Amino acid sequence: MAKSNKPIVWGPFAAGGTLTAFLTPVLIVLTLLAGLGHAPDLLGYEALRAFVAHGVVQLGIVGVIFLSLWSAAHRLRITCYDVGIRADTLVATLVYAVAIAGTVAVAVILLRLPAL
Amino acid sequence: MSERAVELEVLRYNPETDSAPHFQRYAANCREEWVVLDALNFVKENLDPTLSYRWSCHMAVCGSCGMMINGEPKLACKAFLRDYPGVIRVEPLAHFPIERDLVTVIDDFVAKLTRVKPYLIPKEVRSLDAGEYRQTPAQLKRYKQFTLCINCMLCYAACPEYGLIPTFIGPAAISLAHRYNQDSRDGGRAQREEEIAATEGVWECSFTGACSEVCPEHVDPAAALQQVKIKSTIDWYLAHTMPWLTR
Amino acid sequence: MADQMTRKPYLREVPRLRWFFRHPRYLRYLARELTCLFIGAYTLLLVVGLTRLAQGPDAYAAFLDALGSPVGIAFHLLALGFSVYHSITWFNLTPKALPVQIGDRFVPDGVIAGAHYAGWALASLVVFWLAGAF
Numbered sequence: 395m396a397k398s399n400k401p402i403v404w405g406p407f408a409a410g411g412t413l414t415a416f417l418t419p420v421l422i423v424l425t426l427l428a429g430l431g432h433a434p435d436l437l438g439y440e441a442l443r444a445f446v447a448h449g450v451v452q453l454g455i456v457g458v459i460f461l462s463l464w465s466a467a468h469r470l471r472i473t474c475y476d477v478g479i480r481a482d483t484l485v486a487t488l489v490y491a492v493a494i495a496g497t498v499a500v501a502v503i504l505l506r507l508p509a510l
Numbered sequence: 511m512s513e514r515a516v517e518l519e520v521l522r523y524n525p526e527t528d529s530a531p532h533f534q535r536y537a538a539n540c541r542e543e544w545v546v547l548d549a550l551n552f553v554k555e556n557l558d559p560t561l562s563y564r565w566s567c568h569m570a571v572c573g574s575c576g577m578m579i580n581g582e583p584k585l586a587c588k589a590f591l592r593d594y595p596g597v598i599r600v601e602p603l604a605h606f607p608i609e610r611d612l613v614t615v616i617d618d619f620v621a622k623l624t625r626v627k628p629y630l631i632p633k634e635v636r637s638l639d640a641g642e643y644r645q646t647p648a649q650l651k652r653y654k655q656f657t658l659c660i661n662c663m664l665c666y667a668a669c670p671e672y673g674l675i676p677t678f679i680g681p682a683a684i685s686l687a688h689r690y691n692q693d694s695r696d697g698g699r700a701q702r703e704e705e706i707a708a709t710e711g712v713w714e715c716s717f718t719g720a721c722s723e724v725c726p727e728h729v730d731p732a733a734a735l736q737q738v739k740i741k742s743t744i745d746w747y748l749a750h751t752m753p754w755l756t757r
Numbered sequence: 758m759a760d761q762m763t764r765k766p767y768l769r770e771v772p773r774l775r776w777f778f779r780h781p782r783y784l785r786y787l788a789r790e791l792t793c794l795f796i797g798a799y800t801l802l803l804v805v806g807l808t809r810l811a812q813g814p815d816a817y818a819a820f821l822d823a824l825g826s827p828v829g830i831a832f833h834l835l836a837l838g839f840s841v842y843h844s845i846t847w848f849n850l851t852p853k854a855l856p857v858q859i860g861d862r863f864v865p866d867g868v869i870a871g872a873h874y875a876g877w878a879l880a881s882l883v884v885f886w887l888a889g890a891f
Contacts (some may be wrong), residue, residue, distance in 0.1 A: 395710060398709040417884070424888055469793035471881050525767070608769070610841045647861040739854075
């Protein structure tokens with residue numbers, strides 16, 4: 395029986411699961427505050443716009459978005475199988491495609507930001 | 511201790527006469543301190559000698575009497591009647607084909623155990639003159655808990671992935687492989703990876719954790735499986751990025 | 758008496774969806790797995806937010822307004838609940854996946870999980886502070 399290539403998708407899943415465990419709750423609280431009209435300083439347009447102009451920050455954002463989307467995608471793939479959707483290859487392609495698309499979209503948006 | 515009249519609802523199946531399993535009720539005169547196995551023995555001895563089931567030690571070390579009791583995988587000798595008020599539903603262990611009554615077909619399980627090479631594969635050839643293997647308490651501790659498996663198959667009955675994907679090699683088999691991989695005397699991890707790191711190996715596991723919850727010996731197979739996943743993943747990335755680091 | 762018994766093993770089917778209801782642990786597992794829907798949706802929301810940010814102050818302001826709508830608030834609260842459940846289940850399971858052996862003892866699960874909770878609190882405070890929330 396040949397060794398599986400599952401680690402390709404599981405590695406980022408484990409990393410993303412760990413990252414979202416530490417980070418996502420506080421991010422949600424931040425955007426919730428923003429929605430309620432008590433936006434933290436960094437979420438103001440000027441501050442955030444300046445913040446995401448830095449290359450290091452952009453790298454970080456792309457990494458966070460990728461790992462977060464990928465781990466959610468992988469888990470959704472498994473869940474689909476658990477609830478009886480057996481077309482695993484199709485489901486996997488769809489979920490990972492969304493994760494990659496989201497990542498690429500963010501990268502493109504950030505890279506095309508005009509210089510301040 | 512006093513008596514208790516227990517109603518058992520047992521799934522029966524006779525391959526020679528039945529097309530499908532069906533429930534049969536028995537009223538067993540038990541003692542309060544009995545276990546479900548005692549109630550079954552009462553039924554077999556006094557009411558229905560045709561009732562078939564596996565059992566042996568009656569003390570939770572042989573792993574023979576695994577069955578579904580009120581829908582939970584349990585050892586019948588460890589399921590105390592006092593914990594089950596009302597009618598007790600007894601069925602054969604889930605996810606295994608039924609041979610007859612409460613006896614399941616365990617060939618698949620045994621084959622899977624065999625596949626993981628559950629024996630010491632020495633790191634190097636060793637002559638008798640070299641003497642016995644020495645092992646520190648720390649080295650023993652590293653794999654000790656995974657030696658406690660009594661092959662009762664409760665974990666397979668609890669594992670939803672095994673239920674959905676019968677080719678999944680399963681918790682006990684992987685824990686057994688892990689037991690040897692963690693043993694300082696063993697050098698066979700690469701060989702076992704062929705079975706364990708395959709798709710039907712550890713990668714069908716979704717860390718439900720049911721296996722560890724039902725394990726009567728506290729082997730914690732779920733822990734073994736996650737540890738195997740991490741080791742296999744590191745191996746994979748090392749092999750594909752730095753292949754000169756051959757094991 | 759037949760010389761050879763007729764074998765006809767009977768395989769019980771696993772119910773496609775009812776298996777979740779066999780025991781509360783499977784429902785807890787389902788809840789844990791479903792956290793991915795909310796974490797994934799929220800992350801996509803962040804992608805939208807960054808898009809709006811790039812489109813200029815008006816688009817971004819409209820985005821923040823939408824966050825504050827009843828649907829937006831409700832989504833945030835749901836996402837927060839599921840996200841926290843993900844964190845709790847993840848940290849509680851970490852000691853199983855990464856046991857730490859010191860000598861002939863293992864570091865207790867509670868210590869490893871506890872360290873993660875502490876790290877989570879610290880990371881959250883740091884992010885809060887960096888964001889200028891206080």
